[in-house]
Amino acid sequence: MRKIIIDCDPGHDDIMAIITALAHKDELDIIGITTVAGNQTLDKVTNNILKVENYLGINIPVYSGYDKPIIKPSMPQPIAHGESGMDGPILEESKVKASNKHALDFYKEVLEKEKITIVALAPLTNLGMLIATYPNLKDNIEQIVLMGGALNGGNINKYAEFNIWHDPEAAKIVFDSNIKVVMAPIEVCESGAILLSEVNNISYDKKVSKLVRELFDFYCNYAIERNLDRTSIFDVVPIVYLLKPELFKYELGTVDIVLDGVDSQGQTIFKKDENGCHIVLLETDRERFIKVFIDAINVLDDN
Ligand code: BDR
Ligand code: CA
Secondary structure, three states, rough: HHHHHHHHEEOOOHHHHHHHHHOOOOEEEEEEEEOOOOOOOOOHHHHHHHEEEEEEEEHHHHHEEOOOOOOOOOOOHHHOOOOOOOOOOOOOOOOOOOOOOOOOHHHHHOOOOOEEEEOOOOHHHHHHHHHHHOOHHHHHEEEEEEEEEOOOOOOOOOOOOHHHHHHHHHHHHHHHHOOOOEEEEEHHHHOOOEEHEEEOOOOOOHHHHHHHHHHHHHHHHHHOOOOOOOOOOOOOOHHHOOOOHEEEEEEEEEEEEOOOOOOOOOOOEEEEEOOOOOOEEEEEEEHHHHHHHHHHHHHHHHH
């Protein structure tokens, strides 16, 4: 059983990732969820995960973290995720609040006691601040498995992917820290994209599948408007990697983060190196990857 903390900015695909993890309770123990400004403001993304927990009837402690990147202003993405950060499903407000403890204090408390894997599905502000503030706790971070970066062209500027671009200074701290980082860039996510025809097979009939289908109702608009037949479910990739690493091709090396340039800020430059502490996921087996995701929805609904 692996203990994990999920750092996220829900976010449609963040929720899909958490659902995938929840279906594997024997393998992944989510001991806490931390939130950070990214897809939407900190308040909105924190509220989104609380609403989803309430809807699913679960109670994983939620700790909110930083409401803006280390240097840049926050830049929410309503085109991808809507004004709420999770447009689509209409969920009741949760009566449960986030913990009064800041995410940074939560990480400190856990890492002083034990080794942990961190799954990062959002800009890296919380983790950059953690490493900068408590460098002595680094040894207890087993690994950081993150969705972020791009090898051949970005989704937010010519070269950069959103999570890294939103807080490049934090990303640099993380990648320069000597901690083992597994990076799932845009390309591996694209190789595992879900077909819109597969989305249409998800029914509205059961609790979890209804939530996922309603998330897709908004999330797929981007692909539909561009006449694409599929959409990447980015944040699901790190979770499936933890569950089934054999589904992925990868390379070892080092990733450098570009800090400046309108077209290049947040670019991830990868160099192969057998002794590097970064693992870059390159490609997945699409059908088996999607099966893990769809099976997770069904497992939760059938329990
Ligand atoms: C990443 O940015 C967000 O829009 C998604 O939730 C994902 O984490 C993809 O670039
Ligand atoms: Ca995300």
